[in-house]
Amino acid sequence: DIVVTQSPDSLAVSLGERATINCKSSQSLLYSSNNKNYLAWYQQKPGQSPKVLIYWASTRESGVPDRFSGSGSGTDFTLTISSLQAEDVAVYYCQQYYSTPLTFGGGTKVEIK
Amino acid sequence: QVQLVQSGAEVKKSGASVKVSCEASGYTFTSYGISWVRQAPGQGLEWMGWSSTYNGNTDYAQKFQGRITMTTDTSTSTAYMELRSLGSDDTAVYYCARDLGIYKDWGQGTLVTVSS
Numbered sequence: 001d002i003v004v005t006q007s008p009d010s011l012a013v014s015l016g017e018r019a020t021i022n023c024k025s026s027q028s029l030l031y032s033s034n035n036k037n038y039l040a041w042y043q044q045k046p047g048q049s050p051k052v053l054i055y056w057a058s059t060r061e062s063g064v065p066d067r068f069s070g071s072g073s074g075t076d077f078t079l080t081i082s083s084l085q086a087e088d089v090a091v092y093y094c095q096q097y098y099s100t101p102l103t104f105g106g107g108t109k110v111e112i113k
Numbered sequence: 114q115v116q117l118v119q120s121g122a123e124v125k126k127s128g129a130s131v132k133v134s135c136e137a138s139g140y141t142f143t144s145y146g147i148s149w150v151r152q153a154p155g156q157g158l159e160w161m162g163w164s165s166t167y168n169g170n171t172d173y174a175q176k177f178q179g180r181i182t183m184t185t186d187t188s189t190s191t192a193y194m195e196l197r198s199l200g201s202d203d204t205a206v207y208y209c210a211r212d213l214g215i216y217k218d219w220g221q222g223t224l225v226t227v228s229s
Contacts, residue, residue, distance in 0.1 A: 038214070040215045040216075042158075042216075044158075049208060049219035049220065049221060049222055050158065050208075050216070050219060051219075052215055052216060052217050055214075055215040061217065093157065093158055095158075095215075095216075097214045097215055100160075100163070100172050100174075101160050101174045101175065102148075102160040103160065104157055104158040104159070104160070105157070106157050107157045107158075
């Protein structure tokens, strides 16, 4: 199974400041035949279902604000919130969909400092 | 718009079974599989498995092999997840999701509480 490890477990960021979440996989998520990284990022607010923000490591889902961006390749990935807004308080998960069992990172709780 | 509507909360005794439903609308049901993901209280997301709405094929996480069954009913565009031999550590919110590899559409979740 591919193990996906997120860091940090939580972070507190001032409004308008940058938040960075890291995700590391135990094996490469880059599929050579199409040069795509099988890594997605989700946001989950309390009492809600998860919502996809980013897929293919860096493709922003339609309707997601452009302050959210994803980067990385192979085994190391990053989700960046360029200017934290109050509505971004949530838990963020990375997920690999390279192979089953699909696996999620443990989550990063983002709060306002 | 795509909607996945799940059945209501359940309370079960240890050792019992639960069957959660997920009714899909807003797209061609047989064009996408349905995956199931669960979340224990205060914990992260755990993939349970996937079922094909086209031919009934399934792929279960090893952890649940032998006590899980995922099925679909194309006549009602509904997917089902049955989990047997419930234990207290099965207390969780169970989600269905339309499977495009990534999960763009989720059900609202079904809380299953297992008590002894």
